[in-house]
Amino acid sequence: MQKIILSGNEAVAQGAFEAGAGLGIGYPGTPSTEIIEVLEKKAGPQCAWSINEKVALEQAYGACVTGLRSLVTMKHVGVNVAADPLFTFAYMGVNGGLVIVTADDPGMHSSQNEQDNRWYALHAKAPMLEPSNSRECRDFTALAFDLSERYDVPFFLRMVTRVCHSRSLVEIDPEKAYQRQIRAYERNVPKFVTLPAHARARRIILEENLTKLSKDAEAAAKANVMEITDRDAGIITSGAGYNYVKEAFGDRYSVLKLGLIYPLNQGIIQDFARRVKKIYVVEELDPYLEFNVRAMGIECEGKKHISPFFELNPQAVAVSLEKAGLEPLEELDPAAKEPAAGVPARPPILCAGCPHRAFFYLARKEKVTVVGDIGCYTLGAAPPLDGIDVSACMGGGYSIALGMSINPPQGKKIFGVVGDSTFYHSGITGAIDSIFNKRAFVPVVLDNRITAMTGRQQNPGAGRTLSGEDTFMQEPERIFMAVGYDRVLEINAFDLKGIRDAIREAKEAKDRVALVIKSPCRLIKGVEKGPLMDVDKGACSKCKSCLRLGCPAISLGDEGYPVIEPLTCAGCGVCGQLCKKEAIQVNDEEVSG
Amino acid sequence: MAQGTKRVMLAGVGGQGILLASRILCAGLIKAGYDVKSSEVHGMAQRGGSVVTQLSYGERVYSPLVGAGAVDLLITLEKLEALRYVHFLKRNGALLMNAREIPSLPVLTGAVDYPQDIEERLSKYPISLHTIDADGAADKLGNLRVMNVVLLGAMVKLAGLEGLVDWPSIVAEAVKPAYRQVNLKAFAAGASLV
Ligand SMILES: Cc1ncc(C[n+]2csc(CCOP(=O)(O)OP(=O)(O)O)c2C)c(N)n1
Ligand code: SF4
Ligand code: SF4
Numbered sequence: 001m002q003k004i005i006l007s008g009n010e011a012v013a014q015g016a017f018e019a020g021a022g023l024g025i026g027y028p029g030t031p032s033t034e035i036i037e038v039l040e041k042k043a044g045p046q047c048a049w050s051i052n053e054k055v056a057l058e059q060a061y062g063a064c065v066t067g068l069r070s071l072v073t074m075k076h077v078g079v080n081v082a083a084d085p086l087f088t089f090a091y092m093g094v095n096g097g098l099v100i101v102t103a104d105d106p107g108m109h110s111s112q113n114e115q116d117n118r119w120y121a122l123h124a125k126a127p128m129l130e131p132s133n134s135r136e137c138r139d140f141t142a143l144a145f146d147l148s149e150r151y152d153v154p155f156f157l158r159m160v161t162r163v164c165h166s167r168s169l170v171e172i173d174p175e176k177a178y179q180r181q182i183r184a185y186e187r188n189v190p191k192f193v194t195l196p197a198h199a200r201a202r203r204i205i206l207e208e209n210l211t212k213l214s215k216d217a218e219a220a221a222k223a224n225v226m227e228i229t230d231r232d233a234g235i236i237t238s239g240a241g242y243n244y245v246k247e248a249f250g251d252r253y254s255v256l257k258l259g260l261i262y263p264l265n266q267g268i269i270q271d272f273a274r275r276v277k278k279i280y281v282v283e284e285l286d287p288y289l290e291f292n293v294r295a296m297g298i299e300c301e302g303k304k305h306i307s308p309f310f311e312l313n314p315q316a317v318a319v320s321l322e323k324a325g326l327e328p329l330e331e332l333d334p335a336a337k338e339p340a341a342g343v344p345a346r347p348p349i350l351c352a353g354c355p356h357r358a359f360f361y362l363a364r365k366e367k368v369t370v371v372g373d374i375g376c377y378t379l380g381a382a383p384p385l386d387g388i389d390v391s392a393c394m395g396g397g398y399s400i401a402l403g404m405s406i407n408p409p410q411g412k413k414i415f416g417v418v419g420d421s422t423f424y425h426s427g428i429t430g431a432i433d434s435i436f437n438k439r440a441f442v443p444v445v446l447d448n449r450i451t452a453m454t455g456r457q458q459n460p461g462a463g464r465t466l467s468g469e470d471t472f473m474q475e476p477e478r479i480f481m482a483v484g485y486d487r488v489l490e491i492n493a494f495d496l497k498g499i500r501d502a503i504r505e506a507k508e509a510k511d512r513v514a515l516v517i518k519s520p521c522r523l524i525k526g527v528e529k530g531p532l533m534d535v536d537k538g539a540c541s542k543c544k545s546c547l548r549l550g551c552p553a554i555s556l557g558d559e560g561y562p563v564i565e566p567l568t569c570a571g572c573g574v575c576g577q578l579c580k581k582e583a584i585q586v587n588d589e590e591v592s593g
Numbered sequence: 594m595a596q597g598t599k600r601v602m603l604a605g606v607g608g609q610g611i612l613l614a615s616r617i618l619c620a621g622l623i624k625a626g627y628d629v630k631s632s633e634v635h636g637m638a639q640r641g642g643s644v645v646t647q648l649s650y651g652e653r654v655y656s657p658l659v660g661a662g663a664v665d666l667l668i669t670l671e672k673l674e675a676l677r678y679v680h681f682l683k684r685n686g687a688l689l690m691n692a693r694e695i696p697s698l699p700v701l702t703g704a705v706d707y708p709q710d711i712e713e714r715l716s717k718y719p720i721s722l723h724t725i726d727a728d729g730a731a732d733k734l735g736n737l738r739v740m741n742v743v744l745l746g747a748m749v750k751l752a753g754l755e756g757l758v759d760w761p762s763i764v765a766e767a768v769k770p771a772y773r774q775v776n777l778k779a780f781a782a783g784a785s786l787v
Pocket of ligand 2: 521
């Protein structure tokens with residue numbers, strides 16, 4: 001055995017590998033993405049990026065029907081996309097084990113909401129394990145596969161950002177070889193075909209299986225831990241919450257750490273309540289455990305003291321429960337009570353030379369109403385670009401725009417803007433609906449040939465699969481033409497005049513026009529810099545227009561002249577086209593040097 | 594080695610090499626037999642935004658995450674980030690700051706000015722402040738990218754961890770062979786700056 005440090009995501013991949021998973025599939029999304037990437041590198045399971053979470057879950061389910069153990073990963077909002085099949089798969093049960101990773105993001109480090117996906121377990125009747133560190137990520141992944149097969153039900157593994165992206169020690173056997181676990185496939189129509197009559201029978205079987213699982217003492221012993229160190233006060237917690245409780249209070253109070261958070265093992269909770277007088281519940285986000293403990297008729301206090309939103313941490317838990325009368329191990333003695341005031345923000349920003357920049361600059365200039373979507377290009381909403389009116393969820397870039405076109409502000413056509421990965425994920429459906437319902441709408445794809453925001457994963461336009469194999473390369477133009485658009489204007493993402501003309505043309509067009517703005521993401525390997533640009537002070541009128549691009553290479557220097565930082569500039573040339581005085585030119589020294 | 598848990602935080606700007614510095618530190622502390630937990634932020638925050646990693650080590654560590662007011666040692670690869678996160682320090686905690694200024698977007702566009710009084714403001718906190726020019730040291734070595742390892746060298750010295758393990762071998766293991774020499778020099782240069 002060897003002790004190594006792994007992130008939670010790496011540990012889940014390790015667990016799936018050791019459990020003999022035959023398939024690892026998912027749709028990228030922070031904080032879940034690395035699981036599939038790491039698993040793909042461990043020769044063994046077949047791994048793939050799917051086009052969205054629903055298609056990923058359905059494929060994982062299909063593979064499990066044939067007898068493979070399947071792992072499917074997504075971020076919390078991805079479960080919303082996959083929810084339709086999820087609820088029915090719980091009735092149908094599995095053949096090979098099926099483990100669904102939901103990676104939640106309390107505090108919204110990289111997400112549009114902080115929904116608490118523990119409710120999905122209760123709601124979909126899919127059991128859920130919640131690890132608190134990398135060792136448990138590994139162990140619970142394997143346990144989830146076992147229990148999924150034993151109780152004939154898909155299993156959730158619920159992670160949060162601070163478990164996915166925290167690193168801690170795990171003992172592994174580096175010699176352990178991959179051994180694929182396969183069960184035989186048997187045709188079983190009453191189980192796998194959900195006619196209402198079949199579904200009614202499966203509904204009862206599911207309930208019986210969940211009841212058995214909630215009483216499985218061996219599973220409970222592997223997943224839950226009871227530490228009785230005090231008779232007066234005890235804390236019920238799970239996942240990341242456990243880390244914070246132990247860091248804040250050590251062994252001072254009794255702790256019940258629940259690993260199997262649906263279905264709850266009522267026996268252990270009742271036992272804890274018998275042994276400890278006063279019970280507190282520490283959990284991030286919603287009062288999921290608190291509701292359930294209360295529903296058992298057990299008095300407890302949770303959200304009365306603990307914040308119902310954003311992340312917790314040991315100090316926040318200590319301070320909250322100190323007010324309730326508990327004594328933390330350490331007295332907090334901060335260097336300052338408040339953050340320093342007046343510190344300029346440092347928001348994320350489109351890279352120098354990003355192919356998304358010019359479009360948003362022009363959309364704003366041309367006063368277009370833009371519905372955006374989720375990706376690097378959401379940053380087109382931030383000042384100074386300020387080029388997006390509405391943005392909510394993947395695919396919404398088109399569909400919300402369709403709705404707005406029914407009552408368009410200022411009577412203008414609405415532009416919907418999605419990235420290529422988003423187009424394949426759920427943009428296409430809105431594009432077709434627009435043709436069907438004859439909406440005054442212009443779909444735009446910012447086609448950078450990659451899923452950039454989440455760290456550059458392949459998508460159907462990349463021409464390569466996750467494992468780097470060549471595959472058919474989709475073109476949004478062909479898809480638009482196939483579904484009924486009359487014309488597709490394809491423009492180079494760095495051609496300022498081309499984009500401006502296309503926006504104007506699409507705005508006025510009476511026929512069905514789509515826009516595809518093309519150029520690969522700056523960070524794809526092999527994408528080269530262009531000639532660096534420089535400011536000619538003699539020609540510059542200090543109008544500051546170039547600063548409106550929000551390029552990290554351009555800043556306001558001495559005497560009001562813009563300065564281009566040569567180490568940062570990617571030579572996309574957009575600022576040069578924008579400058580009316582032709583004061584931004586190719587830097588000759590850099591080119592010759 | 595039995596002592597309380599120590600909490601370290603690194604802050605900087607996406608692309609400055611903060612993850613590598615924190616991972617090298619982790620590797621050394623693990624080699625020395627400590628329990629270590631660290632927390633990194635990936636995703637949206639990396640597009641040139643402010644980036645933070647935290648790391649706790651001790652005999653038994655539970656939480657990778659540290660809240661405000663509880664950090665023993667804060668290392669910032671940039672000055673504005675020092676001001677942004679100084680309240681994470683405990684009273685009498687140590688701040689190791691790289692004297693580098695990187696304008697953020699509102700500064701680039703001229704919406705606000707980069708604060709000119711950062712050292713002065715920091716000197717008013719009940720902490721020990723150590724400012725070094727890690728970029729300058731890296732530049733002298735001919736590779737600006739090793740600035741993170743210069744800071745790491747300074748941090749290890751400042752925290753009194755030099756004798757803990759054979760740091761050069763830990764650093765050498767963590768970087769590509771072609772960059773070994775320059776990183777080892779950077780580590781040593783950092784130690785000589787505090
Ligand atoms: C339902 C859902 N799944 C996954 C994500 C995570 N996510 C955010 S942006 C993004 C990819 C965007 O890629 P693309 O549309 O190509 O834009 P780019 O980042 O390349 O500009 C993903 C997968 C999400 N926000 N919502
Ligand atoms: S990663 Fe690519 S798409 Fe994202 S901001 Fe940078 S250049 Fe643009
Ligand atoms: S050419 Fe201009 S806009 Fe493009 S990266 Fe360089 S400075 Fe930025």
